[in-house]
Amino acid sequence: MGRAVKRKKAKSKAKKEEAASSSIPAVASGPAKVWQPGVDELEEGEELQFDPQAYNYLRGFSIGWPCLSFDVVHDQLGLVRSEFPHTFYGVAGTQAEKAAWNYIGIFKISNINGKKRAPIPASAVDGDSDEDSDSSSDDEAEETNEDTKPVVHLKKVAHAGCVNRIRSMTQKPHLCATWGDTGHVQVWDMSSFLNSLGESGTHAHNEEDVIYKHLPLKVFSGHKDEGYAIEWSPIVTGRLVSGDCNSCIHLWEPTSSSWNVDANPFVGHSKSVEDFQWSPTEADVFASCSVDKTICLWDIRKGKKPCMTFKAHNSDVNVISWNRLSSFMIASGSDDGSFSVHDLRSYKADKGTDLLAHFEYHKKAITSIEWSPHEVSTLAVTSEDHQLTIWDLALERDEEEEAEFRAKMREQANAPDDLPPQLLFVHQGQKDLKELHWHPQIPSMIISTAADGFNVLMPCNIVTTIPGAEPSNNDTTMSSAES
Template sequence: MGRFTKKPKKAKRKNKGSKKGEGSSSSSSNAIPSIPAKVWQPGVDALEEGEELQCDPSAYNSLHAFHIGWPCLSFDVVRDSLGLVRTEFPHTIYCVTGTQANNAPNSIGIFKISNISGKRKELVPTKKNDDNTDMDSESSDSDDDEDDDDGEADNDGPKAPVFQVRKVFHEGCVNRIRAMTQKPHICASWGDTGHVQIWDFASHLNALAESETNISKDATTVYNQTPLIKFTGHKDEGYAIDWSSLVPGRLVSGDCKNSIHLWEPASDSTWNVDGKPFVGHTASVEDLQWSPTEPHVFASCSVDMTIAIWDIRMGKKPGTSFKAHDTDVNVISWNRLASCMLASGGDDGTFTIRDLRMLKEANSVVAQFEYHKHPITSIEWSPHEASTLAVSSADNQLTIWDLSLERDEEEESEFKAKIQEEVHAPTDLPPQLLFVHQGQKDLKELHWHTQIPGMLISTAADGFNILMPSNIESNLPANNAVAA
């Protein structure tokens, strides 16, 4: 299930010409026996001298990496017109993101990645002579050493994804950015300047849609564009912002001074922002989520360790508020397929699932997991499976969970017997844990692609990953040892 496996230590050689990872000669009397690789768990396992981590490409249907020059704290997937449910490679995606540049002007990047290739993997990976898979700094394909199922491969191998980006100047770092569902060219950005701005990126998206030219990540053109609106009413910077999926143009934004402001559209390009904030938290508002079924209801979470549920028709105080974690509540996600379920992630690494129908009962907690040992940085329910959600943490892991799963010891034993020669997998993992993705440093945010089942995109200090785990989309038996 791991993003990485740990290779056994290599014997020290006096021959300086021997290549790293090259095995001993089979004819030698001192030949080192083949030892199965081991799934590496951060915070549990340590790397000894001579050991190395290697990605297991068989765990993915597709895996690519890219960056736009500067670290990006936040991004959002832009809904497109290429199809509501797309399952065939190659794929094309559109996203918006914002930079966190220290000594350079910041920008919003509107980017398109096309020709995203991949293939369906076998349940039990076959042994390969070469386990090394390097990810290109711009983009990489987990299937570079194999023929593509989609017929893209030519004499030179599979074609690389095409990366295109257009940049718009942004005053200050971008703390959070969100694209409207109904009008995806309309985006809202939260800046560290304390301003929330709304932008129209229709011209940039149209230009990207019409072009197939590979635009380098270090493209120097930065467009100066005036936002549709710039709200200066917040008393501090913030991170919390969310568009309503039921009322086009309706927005809420929350700041680090515990205030939440409501935005109502007045026209296609203007908004009325309520100057009187919603106040109920006693510390920074960290995240906001509109209800997927009630147009007037939204949820918020805060550093004050609580979650609040608000109804904009009922004044400026929350309808209900409850302690959700023993530490700061960093992120929340409202399940769009099962609207009674709300997930939250805390600063202590735990994440919790609550049934909102049970808030008046003694305990509304459906499940709580303590797998991660560092702060939860992002959490999101799958748009295609009501019981599945993805979580990222400051421990550099992105995990995928299916709450409907229970441990099946017989099935587990059969599976482990099949792959025992390939890899040693941990035995003490929660049965709900489907997949662990590693390799990114300082993970910040993740999103499922709502139109491509099984695709996740994540951003970290060292860039973006696009991944499609082989045991998510393919409906293979969901055993957490599958992708080891």
């Protein structure tokens, strides 16, 4: 397993400052011990490092202020892309120190070149050229990868207040919706900024001080409180649903030039609505989760009450994800650190649903959960315990293989014996992870946002059956790490 490992190391002041500015620390070397977040503690003089062989690609980047939410923008560069170099587009919303400083970041990351190369510190991407003079291995990695540095292209659009959540429409990716802490839901046309990014070359233009004034296409002020739940329909172009902390849900229907928002809300939850997912197969059905510990399924043709309601957890349900490749499975993450997979086929009004899986690995609240768009049994999770984990529910415990694997891992990194067999990968190194997304067009690529910026990662052991993609093994890989 490639997991966070701890070792003694004397740090200079310069090294401390570099580590603080980068979410990707120095590469580990020498004897290592696997470090378990929430279980182990770092002693004085110890720091966490990671094994770069655990990744086909790993890089940190920033767009300025921390972002609570972001989304991958679908592009026209190819439906399935497995060869480096990669390029991807995204939108993100900031949480600035002052409300007037917030913006939507429309960005392009280009020249993503990898395949088990030593990662470069995020500070190099953001223009910080300071290097640790006593780290020859870091210098060699930087020199080797000088021509493979990714380039961050960024446009900023002013946004009133913090962005609680942002979503790009699949069918028309230039349209995105934002939920603001001001209580307004807005829809934006970002086509001009995306077109400009598309025309940009291999060098980023410095526009750090340029924040464009750009009016939204639609502003809805009918929610009585701010919220986080918002989601575009993957089937009906332009259909949107938004939910608030006052337990109300509003449906947006597209018109020829704008949207009609139903002023009469859907009512079924007793507390804050936290997340939405539209059915991948039924145009009129969506799911919601709530602080009231339940998941509801709604059919917009059948009135304003849920057609299914079941208790999903013993604590707040923060996030849900509907499996696009197997529509009877919904995954949910809770405030108590657990996450579950529910079988909708088994629903009974008096009993709820059967659980296909339930895990209590994480030590703090689940902040994001998402099924892989390419593998039916694979999902990824982020938590407030500073971990991003990847799971394959198709894996079962095989005592003989597991004994061999654990023996191997004890030799390599003194790995713990109580890891679930479904756990494929653990990524650490980001503080207060908030949201992750699989890239829908680049198999095995995950982007995550946290209080200290973004990470782009491609674990070496994530299996994909996409034609033309290289096969990999199912060994659990855990990597790291925190400075």
